[in-house]
Amino acid sequence: MIPVIRIQAEDFDLNAEVAALTGGRADIGAIVTFAGLCRDEGGRLTALELEHYPGMAEAEIGRVAAEAANRWPLSGLVAIHRHGMIKPGEQIVLVVAASAHRRAAFEAAEFMMDYLKTRAPFWKREHLVDGSTGSWVEAKGEDDKAAERWS
Amino acid sequence: MTMTETLTETRTRTLKLVYFAWVRERIGLAEEKVELPAETRTIADLVRWLKTRGEGYEAAFDNEAIVRAAIDHSHVKPDAVIADASEIAFFPPMTGG
Numbered sequence: 001m002i003p004v005i006r007i008q009a010e011d012f013d014l015n016a017e018v019a020a021l022t023g024g025r026a027d028i029g030a031i032v033t034f035a036g037l038c039r040d041e042g043g044r045l046t047a048l049e050l051e052h053y054p055g056m057a058e059a060e061i062g063r064v065a066a067e068a069a070n071r072w073p074l075s076g077l078v079a080i081h082r083h084g085m086i087k088p089g090e091q092i093v094l095v096v097a098a099s100a101h102r103r104a105a106f107e108a109a110e111f112m113m114d115y116l117k118t119r120a121p122f123w124k125r126e127h128l129v130d131g132s133t134g135s136w137v138e139a140k141g142e143d144d145k146a147a148e149r150w151s
Numbered sequence: 152m153t154m155t156e157t158l159t160e161t162r163t164r165t166l167k168l169v170y171f172a173w174v175r176e177r178i179g180l181a182e183e184k185v186e187l188p189a190e191t192r193t194i195a196d197l198v199r200w201l202k203t204r205g206e207g208y209e210a211a212f213d214n215e216a217i218v219r220a221a222i223d224h225s226h227v228k229p230d231a232v233i234a235d236a237s238e239i240a241f242f243p244p245m246t247g248g
Contacts, residue, residue, distance in 0.1 A: 036248055050247065051172055053240060056224035081247060093248050113248060119226065121240075122247025123172035136173050139244035 003065035003077040007057045009084040012094050021076040021098055028075045030105040034095045034113055040088035045134075046127050050092065052083040053121035064115040068097070071111070072104040079112060081120060085127070111150050118147040163189055166233075168201075170211070171242035174218060177211035187233070194220045195229040197239065211241070219244060 004021075006012075014035055022028055038048045061079050068077060076098035086092055093116065097108040118139075126134030169182040191197050198215055201208045212218055220227050221240040233239065 052247070053169070053171055053221075053224075053242065056221055056240065059224045060226070117248035118245060120247045121171065121221070121242060121245055123243060124246045125172070136243065137246045139246050143248075 001069055001074050001076060003062070003069065003079065005058060005061050005065060005078075006080045007052060007054070007061075008080065008082060011082070011091060012080045014091075014094060014096075017078050017080070017094060017096055021078060021096060025075070027100060028098045029100045030098065030102040032097045032102070032105040032109040034093075034109050035091050036093040036113075038086045038088050038090050038092055041126075044126075044128060045088055046129050046131075047085045047087050048092070048137075049085050049125040049127060049133075050083045051123045051125070052081075056121045057081065057083075060120050061116065064112060064119060067115075068108045068111050072097075072099065072108045074099050074104060074108055077108065077112070079116065081116065081122060083122065114143070114146045114150060117143045163187060164235075166236065167238045169238060169240045171240065173243055174211045174241050178207045192232060193229065194222070194227060194231050194233065194239070197233060198229070198241075217244065218242070 014033055018031055018033060061081065065077055065079055068074065074097060078094065078096035080094040082092055095109050095112045097105045097112065099105040124137040126137065128134045164187045166185055166187050167182060168185055170178050170180060175181050188200060191200050198212050202212050218241055222231060222236045223238055
């Protein structure tokens with residue numbers, strides 16, 4: 001199983017990614033997908049700007065994916081993370097985990113997201129409706145806790 | 152101590168530093184090449200030395216405990232030894248996903 005990892009500015013198509021993963025196969029019994037979207041935070045935001053560390057972003061998500069593949073019997077794994085300006089309602093991140101049975105797929109998808117949040121080198125900055133650039137989003141302690149439960 | 156060891160310990164090294172998000176903004180640079188002083192052995196040593204280089208660096212590392220570091224694209228702790236790293240990054244806690 002070779003995980004698919006992509007860091008890109010352009011949008012992605014969840015259904016196309018699932019189709020690419022399952023096409024021509026009959027061994028997959030469970031697909032769990034997670035898509036993370038940009039919120040407008042009650043009408044405050046016009047966009048989220050995502051800065052990333054090229055090279056390390058791919059490497060780190062690759063390490064997280066390899067760890068997931070080690071822990072669960074996966075038939076396929078996709079992780080796509082966008083960077084640049086993303087408008088409310090648009091997609092930011094996608095995880096697709098496939099396995100013979102549901103538990104591995106559910107757990108691997110959740111593990112991927114918990115680790116992406118705390119280990120993948122991405123930083124969000126708010127752009128506000130008045131045209132100004134807001135502050136950098138602060139990391140949440142609850143995200144660290146979510147990641148810790150896997151260790 | 153042999154002559155070779157003496158030379159190894161006193162040489163300076165050129166290192167690429169990269170900064171992200173508010174660390175980048177406070178320092179005012181996205182990346183730079185620095186000549187590392189010979190006594191700079193760990194990430195914590197490097198931070199201590201960077202803080203002597205101006206207000207921007209001081210502001211970026213004001214709360215040292217919060218700034219994260221990576222050596223050659225891998226997360227490391229402050230006590231990590233720099234050794235023959237080629238690229239070291241400093242950045243705030245990550246907020247992707």
